[in-house]
Amino acid sequence: MNTAKRAALIESSVQIVANRGFHGASMSLIAGLAGVAGGTIYVHFESKDHLMLETYRELERRCLVAVMKEYPAQGSIRQCFSHLAQGVIRHFLLFPEEFLFADQFLCSPYRKAVSPHYLPDAELSRILQFFREGTEKQLFKEMPPAMLLALACGPLIQVVRANAAGFLYLDDDRISRTVEASWEAVSV
């Protein structure tokens, strides 16, 4: 069930949606780029909506893995925050099509298909817990964690988006300063 073809179809979906949008991403185009026959998609995915959803979940998983790599669990809140924020930016700088897919997915009505939180539940609660902790230690502003999350992610996403759209070139220095801005948006 987790064959190479399934993986190829997910890659193909990412590339095509990134470059042509959900409109313009036809099943036969996706199959073609993946090098499989049209009908094969339905061996691996129930429907187009399922393919999109599964693709999104895969990207979320990859982002999480990338971001959690070498996570300084024992470090300070600030260190953890920087690690996560840098991780997100660097991951999507490395895989801009993945960002473009995920960004479109979350802006579109497809968003309703994932849990009312952006993240897998287990991970989400870890993140929210992270903000709760920071708030308790009076490092973060007194706000619901969902709002802290939005404030913190805003600068990151917007900067990565500007980069993906070609408006901005992000070097190491700018990445650091984006993380800083993100921190300042939420820290007291």
Added chain:
Amino acid sequence: MNTAKRAALIESSVQIVANRGFHGASMSLIAGLAGVAGGTIYVHFESKDHLMLETYRELERRCLVAVMKEYPAQGSIRQCFSHLAQGVIRHFLLFPEEFLFADQFLCSPYRKAVSPHYLPDAELSRILQFFREGTEKQLFKEMPPAMLLALACGPLIQVVRANAAGFLYLDDDRISRTVEASWEAVSV
């Protein structure tokens, strides 16, 4: 030929794209909601792409008008910043479908159809000038204005998006704190 039908079609596009995405926004659906015959769209717009583009431009114009209303041109940078940021949030809180349309538009490949800046050129240079001034007065971080713009808009957009998606309820206090976070993201 700026008839009522043209306006109705733009309203209809906003509603349908907001609720069903660009995929799922068929011309006949749009015509139906606008109360005109299918062919009438093509009296007013060259193609679906043009309709979407014109709709986006209309929303941009409306946002700008809303935001510039009672702009404290003589006030401090900080006052101007707050006015603009509050304006954006309040405008899109008032018209959530307009936000959902614009958000999807700018995430999707349609974005390539508008100038490489989100804003009409004249207005964009005013905004960039605003950041340049703030930077000169050493209120903002030493960065290219496009990056300051991204950092400042990030929290606003993300919070409005969370609100539109139903993850967050924004009251006056939270709006203020979002503006504050936005300011802190860019100020020294």
Added chain:
Amino acid sequence: MNTAKRAALIESSVQIVANRGFHGASMSLIAGLAGVAGGTIYVHFESKDHLMLETYRELERRCLVAVMKEYPAQGSIRQCFSHLAQGVIRHFLLFPEEFLFADQFLCSPYRKAVSPHYLPDAELSRILQFFREGTEKQLFKEMPPAMLLALACGPLIQVVRANAAGFLYLDDDRISRTVEASWEAVSV
């Protein structure tokens, strides 16, 4: 009723059908080239079919006028024949779009709309009479006049068509030799 606009519409039909065929000749295209509004066509013509039919009839009339100019009514059958054949060729060489319209018209099911003869009844009987006379004088083969007409017109039409399609360039000598061939096809 016989206004300049009507004439312009007929000219426009000729040009557009000649260059784009009956498919590809839309009413708005024809109106546009004629420099009138779409609805105006229906002031002058009942329907598209009527416009095409009237245009055809106009071209037939013009051809007949051209061909009958300086007709040597007192001359020999041979002289009359040459005059007519040369006349047809030279007329359509001068107005290739008129030929292309008429040719397509007569090949297409529109042909059923004109009398089962290619020519206006009065003129047709004159032509048929001409062949009958020739046959009586034992100049033409013993055949029904309709068949003589087809045999005589065949070479003319085919050569004009080859010229209109750009396969052949017709100079004075070739015109004469075409008329000769046409004569030989029907003469004993």
Added chain:
Amino acid sequence: MNTAKRAALIESSVQIVANRGFHGASMSLIAGLAGVAGGTIYVHFESKDHLMLETYRELERRCLVAVMKEYPAQGSIRQCFSHLAQGVIRHFLLFPEEFLFADQFLCSPYRKAVSPHYLPDAELSRILQFFREGTEKQLFKEMPPAMLLALACGPLIQVVRANAAGFLYLDDDRISRTVEASWEAVSV
């Protein structure tokens, strides 16, 4: 992929274009008569234009096969000429819809899609060679082969067209006399 459906679609195109013209030959009509679903056409043909072109080429092929059957390659120029001319007439008498399709095709702007000669290049050069030979043996008039071709085909086509339109009934005798007329049009 030369299935029965592809063949049925070509037959269907012939019938419908013959009876209703290119205008009036809608894809759904063609699909319906062929007994296939609308979308199936596009499995076998890229577009309407391609379907028409392929249909034309098929008819050309059939005509060539019919005409070349029992071709008296060792016979005299006159014998070959008669064989070919009779062959064309009899073939299209047998398949009048094929004639009506081909006739409309070659009169319409579709003609530009086939080589600037009516015939497949290999066959065309054989035909032109045939006329060159005849000219060398001083049987045909001193003319470019393309012009001899037009002069010879003219009577045939015109007579077949008159027959297809119902103006003329062609029996064996009239066929022979048409071939004769065709010969006389080109022979010295």
Added chain:
DNA sequence: CATGAATGAGCATTCATTCAT
């Protein structure tokens, strides 16, 4: 599992025609 021809509903768009001005 994999295929790809076949489907038919649906799509964006066109177009002959109408009609209020």
Added chain:
DNA sequence: TATGAATGAATGCTCATTCAT
């Protein structure tokens, strides 16, 4: 007479999905 916005049926074509192989 002339206009051109409006119409809605029809058009060529696409596409997610199915299924016999």
